[in-house]
Amino acid sequence: MVSEREFTNQIESCRGIIFKVIRLYVRDEEDEKDLFQEILFQAWKSYPRFDGRSKFSTWLYRVSLNTVLTFKRRPLKVVTHENFESLPVAAEKGNTEETEALYLAIRELNEIDRMIVTLHLDGYENEEIAEISGLTKNNTAVKLHRIKETLTKKLKDL
Amino acid sequence: MDLQEVWKKLEKNKLEKPVLGTVEIRKKSKHPVQKLKNAYLQTTGFSLAFLIGFIVLFFMFPEPIVKVGLALVIVGYVFFFVVNFNMYRKVNVVLPVDQNLKSAMQHTYDFITANIHFQEYTAVFIYPIAASAGFLMGGAVGSGDIDGMLQKKFVIIALIVTAIVLTPIAFYLTRWLYKVSYGKCLKELKERIDELENPN
Numbered sequence: 527m528v529s530e531r532e533f534t535n536q537i538e539s540c541r542g543i544i545f546k547v548i549r550l551y552v553r554d555e556e557d558e559k560d561l562f563q564e565i566l567f568q569a570w571k572s573y574p575r576f577d578g579r580s581k582f583s584t585w586l587y588r589v590s591l592n593t594v595l596t597f598k599r600r601p602l603k604v605v606t607h608e609n610f611e612s613l614p615v616a617a618e619k620g621n622t623e624e625t626e627a628l629y630l631a632i633r634e635l636n637e638i639d640r641m642i643v644t645l646h647l648d649g650y651e652n653e654e655i656a657e658i659s660g661l662t663k664n665n666t667a668v669k670l671h672r673i674k675e676t677l678t679k680k681l682k683d684l
Numbered sequence: 685m686d687l688q689e690v691w692k693k694l695e696k697n698k699l700e701k702p703v704l705g706t707v708e709i710r711k712k713s714k715h716p717v718q719k720l721k722n723a724y725l726q727t728t729g730f731s732l733a734f735l736i737g738f739i740v741l742f743f744m745f746p747e748p749i750v751k752v753g754l755a756l757v758i759v760g761y762v763f764f765f766v767v768n769f770n771m772y773r774k775v776n777v778v779l780p781v782d783q784n785l786k787s788a789m790q791h792t793y794d795f796i797t798a799n800i801h802f803q804e805y806t807a808v809f810i811y812p813i814a815a816s817a818g819f820l821m822g823g824a825v826g827s828g829d830i831d832g833m834l835q836k837k838f839v840i841i842a843l844i845v846t847a848i849v850l851t852p853i854a855f856y857l858t859r860w861l862y863k864v865s866y867g868k869c870l871k872e873l874k875e876r877i878d879e880l881e882n883p884n
Contacts, residue, residue: 530709563710570709571778589781592788595876596779598716598869625694628687638879641785647691660786665883677687 533573537566540583547590550632550640565593587648588658591641624681631680635673642666643673713777716869717792720799724772731765741821747830750820757817764810771802786880793873800862804855811854812847819843 537544544565552558569589576585632640638659645655656666712718738761742754775795779788823839824830833839 534709560714564714566709567711567713568715568779568781572781585781588785589779592779592781592785593715595785596715596789596792596873598719598866624690628690629694636879638876638883647688658784660784660880661883669883674687 528573530570533570536582537569537586540586543583543587544590546644547587547594550644551594551637561594561597564597565590568593584650584654584658587645591658595637595641627681628677631677634680635676639669639673642669643677646670646674715777715779716866717775717779717795718777720796721772721775721777724768724775728765728768728772731761731768735761735765738817745821745824745830747824749834750824750830753817753820757813760810760813764806767802767806771799786877789873789877789880793870793877796866796870796873800859800866803862804858807854807858808851812851815847815850816843819846 544562548558548561548565552561569586572589576582632643635643641659642655642661645658646652650658652666652670653663655661655670656663659666661669735758738754738758742751742758745751745754780791781788783791819842820830823833827833
């Protein structure tokens with residue numbers, strides 16, 4: 527039985543995954559805090575069933591996505607290019623137009639497409655994406671192809 | 685443009701920036717399933733309090749007809765207490781994270797929907813009993829002669845009408861309250877499940 531201390535140390539090493547998922551789906555500060563705690567709670571409670579067949583980071587990615595997408599969140603405001611300045615990404619120095627555009631384009635996708643493309647961009651194979659999402663491998667490939675086309679078109683238009 | 689390259693830059697710049705809060709495990713969840721579990725505990729507590737109140741009243745009122753009415757109410761509330769407490773014990777707030785996202789969402793959706801139906805139908809069962817008991821007690825206190833009061837035809841009609849009117853009101857009020865609380869959450873979950881089931 528792993529101790530709470532050992533578990534939090536393991537989480538610390540992969541906390542970027544939790545932040546990333548939260549940033550992609552949540553825009554409200556209270557929701558961010560609540561979801562961060564909720565993911566930790568769900569991960570801690572489910573950890574005894576973690577069998578080590580996948581990497582801890584993959585497992586945590588799955589816990590984070592499942593938690594965020596089943597959680598009752600506050601309504602999102604519509605993001606437009608005009609209010610891009612208000613987004614946290616804009617405050618970061620060193621962001622290029624390309625990164626800003628990609629961030630916005632991904633945020634404009636629906637939540638399922640957002641999940642699929644971010645998993646892909648993080649280097650997950652179609653088979654793994656299918657396993658995490660519940661889609662078939664073929665549907666994952668078709669969807670991913672369409673999403674990439676949409677993103678590329680959006681980025682070219684800018 | 686290579687999306688993967690831009691993504692890596694974006695990740696470094698922004699997405700891994702810490703969210704407020706430290707890695708500290710809290711013992712309580714704020715998930716909708718946990719909120720429903722809390723609601724079961726509250727309902728269990730309230731039904732126990734009412735049950736004790738009705739038992740006290742049972743011994744306070746000497747009129748046999750009121751005792752019969754209260755005995756029915758007590759049986760109803762014992763049932764209400766037991767089913768709510770059982771539901772509270774059964775609710776598992778830990779998501780099936782070992783399963784895929786579609787299963788986790790379906791699990792949450794089914795659980796919330798089943799609980800809303802459960803609450804609606806228990807409202808149908810418990811409200812006529814509670815309304816009739818309230819009517820009988822009010823009559824006993826107000827008239828001081830419940831036996832005489834129940835001899836009057838219009839009192840019996842009023843009792844039936846009270847139960848008939850209050851029951852659907854309670855049913856639809858419960859439905860509306862759950863729609864306000866969980867309607868949007870359920871709609872979004874359904875849309876995401878549909879998207880995964882029929883993606884093309």
